[in-house]
Amino acid sequence: MxxxxxxxxxxxxxxxxxxxxxxxxxxxxxxxxxxxxxxxxxxxxxxxxxxxxxxxxxxxxxxxxxxxxxxxxxxxTVKETRLFRDAPQMRLLRRVVLPEAREVGERRGTPVRLWSAGCATGEEAYSLAMLAAEEFSHSGAGAFTVVGTDISASAVAHARRGVYRHRSAALGVEEEFEPLVDRYTRTDADGATIIEPELRSQVRFAVHNLIAGPRMSGQDVVLCRNVLVYLPREAQATLVSRLWDSLHPGGWLLTGEADLLHLVCNDFERWSHPSATLYRKPLDAGTGREGGGLRG
Ligand SMILES: C[S@@+](CC[C@H](N)C(=O)[O-])C[C@H]1O[C@@H](n2cnc3c(N)ncnc32)[C@H](O)[C@@H]1O
Incomplete structure (x- = not known):
């Protein structure tokens, strides 16, 4: 034959x-x-x-x-992002998640750790830092840390510069967050949005592969928004398992609207608000993943 x-x-x-x-x-x-x-x-x-x-x-x-x-x-990779993208979720971050995380950090006596995982050019990490700077304004230096990571070395280099020449960086920021953008950024003669140096120095950026890079741990709040949506199911399960492991019990995970976390994991508590859903690692969960729950 x-x-x-x-x-x-x-x-x-x-x-x-x-x-x-x-x-x-x-x-x-x-x-x-x-x-x-x-x-x-x-x-x-x-x-x-x-x-x-x-x-x-x-x-x-x-x-x-x-x-x-x-x-x-x-x-x-697709790197679309902007300051205070997804206003309803940012509001919940401001009103529910960060105040709660601050209390936890104060009781624990260690800094609250905030991570923007898949931060692209950094606007999400800076939005998080602006909200945290307000929430922790009476807490003294070192009460929180913000880290932004992405697989793209060029996006991370851009994030570190904190200069956004494209109009979209601050486009469509909801009225509630405009005072923060005014306080923590300035606009140069060419119309670029520039992150103020003090805020910039509060955010650390690193090139990091979420699927196979070093494992993160001890996080209180993780924003991993609009990353899962670009990955096939198996990689989604790997990523969610690693995010779970990165969180303290009681820590929060915020995903994008299109990320559909429930298709690969039902272990997180769902906090459904009319405008957005938050996920929380249960308080009685161990720090490491204890099997079960992941599908795909
Ligand atoms: C659409 S952007 C989302 C930016 C931001 N989180 C937001 O929602 O505005 C997706 C980002 O995920 C990053 N990414 C994709 N796969 C990744 C991986 N395996 N490890 C780390 N970053 C990854 C891409 O480089 C890209 O910058």
Whole structure:
């Protein structure tokens, strides 16, 4: 019987599989063309002379290959974000979550830890920091920490600068949050929104892969918004399990409206408000994941 010879897989197909394994991200059509723009700089950094050598490096298991895969995936992820995106949830953060977290931190006697996981260019982490700066204004220095992380090195570099030239950064901020934007940012002559240095110094940013990077722990509030929606079900389950482990019992998880956390995990308590849903790790949960609940 004749068998058709199989066409060898292209670099594009093999890299897509590698990206899925390493980052959980299913690359969208056209990613290769967009990623190619950074190939020359990556080749210089890795002292690689040809495109073929770069492709072999990306698909091989040499030290540093994983980092390189994360780097390229980070170039092509969707990074849409803005200050105080999702006002109803930001209101709940201000009125319910942060006051409660402050009391917990005071009882515990250690800083309240706030994490924007998948922060893109940083607007979400700065929104969180503005709300925390207000809530903790009488608590003294060091009462809270804010960390913003993303897989994209270029987005994290942008976040660290805290300068937003695109109009969308502060576009559509609801009236309730405008005084905070006025207090903690300024607008330069070209119309860019610039985060004030003091607030900027209160937020630490890091490049971090949520699926396979170092595990976070001891968080009181995690915002992981509009990240799950881009991942296939298996990677969603991995991510939610890691977020669970990162939280203190009683800690809060805020996801985006389209993230559909309940499809992969029912262990969190759901706090449903008319305008938004919050998730909370039960107070009687251990600090580590104790099996069960995760699906997919
Ligand atoms: C649409 S943005 C969301 C930004 C912000 N959280 C918001 O809701 O406004 C999604 C971000 O998730 C990041 N991301 C996707 N997969 C990731 C992974 N495996 N590890 C870390 N970040 C990831 C992307 O780089 C992107 O910046």
């Amino acid at each position: 004749l068998t058709c010879p199989r066409t060898p897989e292209s670099f594009e197909q093999r890299f897509e599989r590698r990206a899925l394994e390493v980052t959980g991200v299913r690359l969208a059509p056209g990613w290769l063309q967009r990623a190619s723009a950074c190939f020359p700089s990556v080749m210089r950094e890795c002292s690689v002379a040809s495109r073929e050598e770069l492709e072999a490096l990306l698909l091989g298991d040499r030290a540093g290959a994983t980092r390189l895969v994360e780097r390229l995936v980070g170039e092509v």
